[in-house]
Amino acid sequence: MQRKHIRRVCAIGIGAALAVSFSVPALADNGTDTTALRDAVTAEGLLEHLEALQAVADANDGNRAAGTSGYEASAEYVEAQLRAAGYDPVRQYFEYQQYVESAAGLEQVSPNPIVYVDQEDFDIMEFSGSGDVTAPVTAVDVNLAGDRASTSGCEAADFATFPAGNIALMQRGTCSFRQKVDNAAAAGASGAIVFNQGNDVPGDDRFGLLFGTLNPPAEFADIPAAGTSFELGAEFATTEGLVLRILAEATLETVETFNVLADTAGRTDRTVVVGAHLDSVAEGPGINDNGSGTAAILETAIQIAELGDDPRNRIRFAFWGGEEDGLQGSSYYVSQLTKREIKDHALNLNFDMLGSTNFVRFVYDGDGNAFGTAGPNGSSRIEAVFLDYFASQGLATEPTAFDGRSDYFAFINNGIPAGGLFTGAEDPKTAEQAAVFGGTAGEALDPCYHQECDTIENVDLTVLEQMADAVAHSVWTFAETTSAVNGTARGGGNGVANQEFMGSNLLK
Numbered sequence: 001m002q003r004k005h006i007r008r009v010c011a012i013g014i015g016a017a018l019a020v021s022f023s024v025p026a027l028a029d030n031g032t033d034t035t036a037l038r039d040a041v042t043a044e045g046l047l048e049h050l051e052a053l054q055a056v057a058d059a060n061d062g063n064r065a066a067g068t069s070g071y072e073a074s075a076e077y078v079e080a081q082l083r084a085a086g087y088d089p090v091r092q093y094f095e096y097q098q099y100v101e102s103a104a105g106l107e108q109v110s111p112n113p114i115v116y117v118d119q120e121d122f123d124i125m126e127f128s129g130s131g132d133v134t135a136p137v138t139a140v141d142v143n144l145a146g147d148r149a150s151t152s153g154c155e156a157a158d159f160a161t162f163p164a165g166n167i168a169l170m171q172r173g174t175c176s177f178r179q180k181v182d183n184a185a186a187a188g189a190s191g192a193i194v195f196n197q198g199n200d201v202p203g204d205d206r207f208g209l210l211f212g213t214l215n216p217p218a219e220f221a222d223i224p225a226a227g228t229s230f231e232l233g234a235e236f237a238t239t240e241g242l243v244l245r246i247l248a249e250a251t252l253e254t255v256e257t258f259n260v261l262a263d264t265a266g267r268t269d270r271t272v273v274v275g276a277h278l279d280s281v282a283e284g285p286g287i288n289d290n291g292s293g294t295a296a297i298l299e300t301a302i303q304i305a306e307l308g309d310d311p312r313n314r315i316r317f318a319f320w321g322g323e324e325d326g327l328q329g330s331s332y333y334v335s336q337l338t339k340r341e342i343k344d345h346a347l348n349l350n351f352d353m354l355g356s357t358n359f360v361r362f363v364y365d366g367d368g369n370a371f372g373t374a375g376p377n378g379s380s381r382i383e384a385v386f387l388d389y390f391a392s393q394g395l396a397t398e399p400t401a402f403d404g405r406s407d408y409f410a411f412i413n414n415g416i417p418a419g420g421l422f423t424g425a426e427d428p429k430t431a432e433q434a435a436v437f438g439g440t441a442g443e444a445l446d447p448c449y450h451q452e453c454d455t456i457e458n459v460d461l462t463v464l465e466q467m468a469d470a471v472a473h474s475v476w477t478f479a480e481t482t483s484a485v486n487g488t489a490r491g492g493g494n495g496v497a498n499q500e501f502m503g504s505n506l507l508k
């Protein structure tokens, strides 16, 4: 089954160009010696897993996407490896609705007939309504001047004079795309266009083509809805007598898939969930995204078993399904936890893309000092464990925001502290980053991100081993900690005040 187009701006990301961080907060590390485990996690061991996942993709239409034979074979490989090491992996099944687009179009009918190009000029939002609409366009409370602050379409009052039957032209800002589109539909709009806001936010593209989702809810909106760039949106807003045509056609398909979970012994009331998504996008084999994170946690699990010491706290290795369709597996996992079980989760460590060829060593900004959105209590401690570790190795790092682009989201959203690592996706490397980390400024951190070329050739084994050693260090450190990671305020804190993504797609 062919999935949507090559546009998922995958999970994670947005490398912001900030200062290299070597800060060493107090009490970060409990002094656990992780040398033996780190020595046991080697590039050769990691490479073996990457080769196996590449072979799986080669034998299954070139991908390992959720719901496909390639995903099943990926899971079978991971399960066999875990069993051989003495684990007893289980599958946690779930299903979800996938938006499958079959037709997309945007045209200017008058005054200047123009056919716009899908994925270059516009993108039909996920969970857009289907329809073929031609109508005059009415701008709704847009702001093209100054700071371009926008609440466009967020209030019913914005539509007080809106002519029913027209297409509503709205600007990104303040509320979710779903809210804008639902308000437009309620006001009688026949279609909706949302253009990028056109304001400067560090590390966030607020000018280019907007790839949005109307999920949640995972249901069709009432009208067709497209996203576009600030430039084209501003042109639409200032064109007299503009008539557009929007075409959208899609079905919802039920995907049945599963997570693979494997536990160590240890205190169950301080469970350490170590996660990496196991699914790829449909467009390629997904060896960096996320064979690299899969290999790192799998090899860590195997070597912990090899060394034979039971951890003080239970480690639960989680290979998530359906991440590329909107963090489905990790969200399902957390949704199934009782309040008591949530309290028994000490933390989540998330590893999504660890071998980018033009890498930056990103650490999630748990304390919010770089991006203003802190994770729940304890997240700063997790960040500090990584920063201490990299500093001890003489390796530079940079913070990356908690913005909802990967599987830690459901954890932080439920008050469970989280942290993790990432080496970069579609963002171009800045000159500052190239000066610190080497590589090529101006080129994507992962030049094959979500593409067919995300093969075993698309992984830098040296950085992957560095990151995998940090994975091993953090996992064993938290598995051996004798204190609660999140102090006394369990289940407190918040991490989603500025959540902008639902997995791959923008929410607002």
Ligand SMILES: [Zn+2]
Binding pocket: 010, 011, 277, 289, 290, 323, 352, 353
């Ligand atoms: Zn990913």
